[in-house]
Amino acid sequence: MPDECSIIFNDTKVIKARLYGHKSSGGAIELLINRPLDAYAINVYIKGRVKIDTLLNFESALTARVIALNDDGSREVNFYHDEKPIRFEELLPILEEIGHIPLPPYLGREDNSEDEREYQSVFAAHEGAVAAPTASLHFSDELFEAVCSRHPHAFVTLHVGSGTFKPVEAEVITDHPMHSEYFEIRDAARSIIESEAPLLCVGTTSTRTVEYHVRSRESRGEANLFLHPHNPPLRVNHLLTNFHLPKSTLLMLVASFVGLEETHRIYEEAIDQKYRFFSYGDAMLIV
Numbered sequence: 001m002p003d004e005c006s007i008i009f010n011d012t013k014v015i016k017a018r019l020y021g022h023k024s025s026g027g028a029i030e031l032l033i034n035r036p037l038d039a040y041a042i043n044v045y046i047k048g049r050v051k052i053d054t055l056l057n058f059e060s061a062l063t064a065r066v067i068a069l070n071d072d073g074s075r076e077v078n079f080y081h082d083e084k085p086i087r088f089e090e091l092l093p094i095l096e097e098i099g100h101i102p103l104p105p106y107l108g109r110e111d112n113s114e115d116e117r118e119y120q121s122v123f124a125a126h127e128g129a130v131a132a133p134t135a136s137l138h139f140s141d142e143l144f145e146a147v148c149s150r151h152p153h154a155f156v157t158l159h160v161g162s163g164t165f166k167p168v169e170a171e172v173i174t175d176h177p178m179h180s181e182y183f184e185i186r187d188a189a190r191s192i193i194e195s196e197a198p199l200l201c202v203g204t205t206s207t208r209t210v211e212y213h214v215r216s217r218e219s220r221g222e223a224n225l226f227l228h229p230h231n232p233p234l235r236v237n238h239l240l241t242n243f244h245l246p247k248s249t250l251l252m253l254v255a256s257f258v259g260l261e262e263t264h265r266i267y268e269e270a271i272d273q274k275y276r277f278f279s280y281g282d283a284m285l286i287v
Contacts, residue, residue: 001147002238002287005198008189010133010206011155013124015092016099018111021058023048029056031064032102033095033130034074035161035182036088041067045162046075059098062091092127102130102162104279106245118280128159128182134242134279135203152197154189156209158182158223178249180224183209190219193235200238204253207236228252229260239286243270243277257286 001007017033029048036042046066050056056064061082068076079091086094101111101119111119121136122144139147147153159182185193192199193210201207212223214235226249227233239257244250255263266284275282 001151001200001285002198005151005200005238006192006195007147007151007153008192008199008201008206008210009121009123009136009153009155010158010160010203010209011121011123011125012129012133012157012159012205013127014101014120014129014132014160015127016095017102017130018100019058019062019095019098020100021056023050024055024057031056031058031077032162035128035130035159037076039087040078040085041076042079042088042091043070044075044077045073050075060094062094062098104131106278107280123155125155126157126159126184128157130162131160132279133158133160133203133205134281135240135283137280138240138283139202151200152192154192155186156189156206157184158205158209160205178224178226180222181205182221183212183223184220185209185213186219198237199235200240201236202240204239204241204244204250207233207239207241207253210236226252227256229255232256237287240283241286242279242281242283243267243275245278254286 019031021031022028027048029046032045034043034045050066052066052069054066063080064077065080066075066077070076079086081090081094101115103109103111103115103119118137119132121133122139122141161179161181193213199210201210208225208227209223211227211233212225213219215225233256241254244254251263
């Protein structure tokens with residue numbers, strides 16, 4: 001870490017957002033929670049054909065009813081437990097019991113018991129993410145304590161959604177419709193952000209949260225900031241981040257710090273040196 005800097009971490013906690021069940025007609029389905037829209041309506045992705053009012057059955061007397069079909073392929077559902085409607089916070093302990101860790105699709109495998117520990121940062125605190133802020137996974141308890149003992153630090157919360165894996169498909173990157181995710185910035189983080197200290201963000205998610213706050217002055221709500229070479233960071237000086245998928249908004253965020261040419265050079269070196277990519281991969285520090 002640079003000697004003189006403050007550090008911002010994302011303390012979101014990954015929930016067991018993947019459920020396996022069946023329709024009342026008997027067909028198997030797989031449901032991935034994306035994010036709550038309000039206390040009862042949940043945005044999800046469903047593998048298996050459904051229509052409005054399709055009833056989905058899961059273990060532990062949990063059911064879901066489809067209430068909307070969205071143009072982007074997502075669905076909206078209400079959840080019920082023992083036939084009674086439940087709020088999102090009531091759903092969370094049931095997910096902990098019967099749900100599965102929503103590993104990124106590029107890992108190409110089902111989750112296992114090790115993922116419950118490994119796909120979660122040591123400082124995770126606030127439930128709501130369906131993907132880990134993966135730069136945070138490099139911190140053991142010991143490393144985290146050592147870093148925090150030397151640097152002023154604070155936490156923001158950005159509940160990472162599955163939209164983080166959506167590739168940039170627009171011919172002009174500025175035309176890409178950026179997904180939104182719930183965020184919250186508390187007083188300690190706001191104090192650091194609004195200071196003049198050099199700032200290091202651990203991960204792209206904390207970077208986007210800080211930069212959205214700098215532009216909007218909002219401290220909670222929905223963040224949808226797309227950082228790229230034509231929209232560089234205004235406040236964050238340093239970034240710790242993993243190596244990301246090609247054609248992703250995450251790769252564009254790296255380029256917003258160092259430019260496209262330098263990003264290509266970094267990634268060519270990473271490939272030559274056989275660095276590990278993606279969620280359980282290696283990291284780079286941009287200073």
